[in-house]
Amino acid sequence: MTRRLLDLLDTKEMVVVCGSGGTGKTTVAAALGVQAATRLGGRVLVLTVDPARRLADALGLAGALGNTPVRVDVPGAELWMAMLDTKAGWDELIRRHAPDPALRERVLANPLYRNITGRFVNSHDYIAMEQLHELHASGQYDLVIIDTPPSRNALDLLDAPGRMREFFGSALLKWLTVPYRSRLFNVATKPFNQIADRILGSRFLQDIAEFFVLFRTMEAGFVQRATEVERLLVDDRTTFVVVSTLDPAPAREARFLAEELRRRSMPLGAMVLNRTLPAEVRRPVAARAAVALRALDPGVVGEVAATAAVRPAAAAHVIDEVARRFGEVQSVATREAERRRELEVLAPLVAEAPLLAGDVHDLAGLRALGRRLTGGREAGGSR
Ligand SMILES: Nc1ncnc2c1ncn2[C@@H]1O[C@H](COP(=O)(O)OP(=O)(O)OP(=O)(O)O)[C@@H](O)[C@H]1O
Ligand SMILES: [Mg+2]
Structure with missing residues (x-):
């Protein structure tokens, strides 16, 4: 297509690449990162989620530590990449919000902590958005492009910060914690606790209760942070890029996602139609x-x-x-042409890339894909 996708990247500081599973989000996010870094300059960071092994290896990401960005070897460009690590993301949040070091260690050491946080609805989605906030706020990058986790439901991503905020302020959390304290002294529930302890292991209920009690001490920090993360999604400096193929199911989901973004005042910057058949x-x-x-x-x-x-x-x-x-x-x-017409009207900008021969698993492949999406040639392009 035209330079317009590049113009979009030029005028934004955060790009959220979303869409249904397997449409090419990770690949497109990386390809846009390469284009932005080589053609627009500045420091560009791409936060990827679970990239294919070969691609991660080719970019030198394989040995990268969690959310710590590594520099990708692209001549004449400052491209950085990181892989989303949900567990490390949670640990960072706890470190940030724990009121004191002792409490922090108790949460991190709580046997249920890892298990439970991994199960929170939208845990990955929330951490992805949280990392976007963190990396942008660090001020180290001119552009942060974030790939998003494969979700069962496209809305999970958009709702993740709100849900996190609601959870911490919710009656549920209060219910999970307060009754426990009274339960300890309650003669009526003591036999229940004893039986539960015998069946589930002696510390089980205690661990659960302690976990939530500790969590509540961090409520204010978490709620404030989730609110900030939520604001980021409607920020002028943020744009959403929805990736879809022109197959029926992803196209339907892309349409739904575009409509929901509009309803939530979250700015849809472009629709990327990937792996399409050539016009010829x-x-x-x-x-x-x-x-x-x-x-x-x-x-x-x-x-x-x-x-x-x-x-x-x-x-x-x-x-x-x-x-x-x-x-x-x-x-x-x-x-495909019919679906393209349906999708085109939903976004201010549409970019398209055909199904390329073979997987996109190295820098040359990313360049080829990026050029299809943004048009023109970038310095050093070889394909
Ligand atoms: N235009 C293209 N031509 C050829 N292969 C492509 C193209 N775009 C993506 N692929 C390949 O399709 C596969 C899926 O892409 P990718 O991992 O980027 O999808 P995803 O949307 O991130 O998936 P998930 O939802 O599982 O995270 C990869 O093997 C990638 O190399
Ligand atoms: Mg992916």
Whole structure:
């Protein structure tokens, strides 16, 4: 497409790349990072979530420690990448909000802590947004691009900070903690506690209660932070990029996501249509060529067979099969075009990249994808 996607990256400080599972969020986030760093300059950070092993290796991320950014070797550019580590993200939050070192250690050492935080609804989503806040606030980067976790529901991501805030201010948390204290002195519930202790292990209920009691001491900090993280999502300096393929399910989800972003006043900057069929497939001349191939003169088929040194029947079979399959590809392309029209109206900017040959697993692949998305050439481009 045009330079416009690059202009969007140029005018924003935080980019949230979201969309349904497997559409190419991680790859697109990394490709946009490479484009921004090489063509716009400045310090660019991409926070990825669970990148494919080969890509992580190629970028030198494999040995990277959690949320600590590592510099990626891109000549003439300052590109940094980090991999989201939810567990480390939680530990950082506890360190930040614990009122004193002793309490901090007690939370971190609580056997239920890891188990429970990992199970909080949207735990990964929240930590991703929290890290975005953290990295942006550090002031070390001109642009932070964040890839988002594969969610079951696209809204989980948008709702994560609000849910975290609600949880800490909720009656549920109060209920989980206060009754325990009274339970300790309550004759009526003592036998229950004893039985539970016998069945679940002697410290189980105590661990749960202690965990939530400790958590409540951090309520104010967590609520304030979640509110800040929530504000970030409607900030002028933030933009959302929704990635989708033109398959029915992801396209439906992209549409839903775009509508929800609008409803929440979260700025949708661009829609990226990834792994699409090339436009040439839909051209009438291509259809005519396919029809002509199926009606080839046997003499011509014979010549092809002779050139390829195969039997004429084999050549005829392959030509017919390829031409027939091309018809199928064309009908998929036609359906893709309909979905493209439906999605185009939802975003101020649409960028598209075709299905590239092979996975995108190295810097050259990211450059090729990024160029398709932003148009033009970046310095040092080699593909
Ligand atoms: N335009 C493209 N052409 C070819 N392969 C692509 C393209 N875009 C992405 N891929 C490949 O598709 C696979 C899935 O991409 P990716 O991991 O970026 O998706 P994702 O949306 O981050 O998935 P998840 O929701 O699981 O996090 C990867 O193997 C990647 O190399
Ligand atoms: Mg991913």
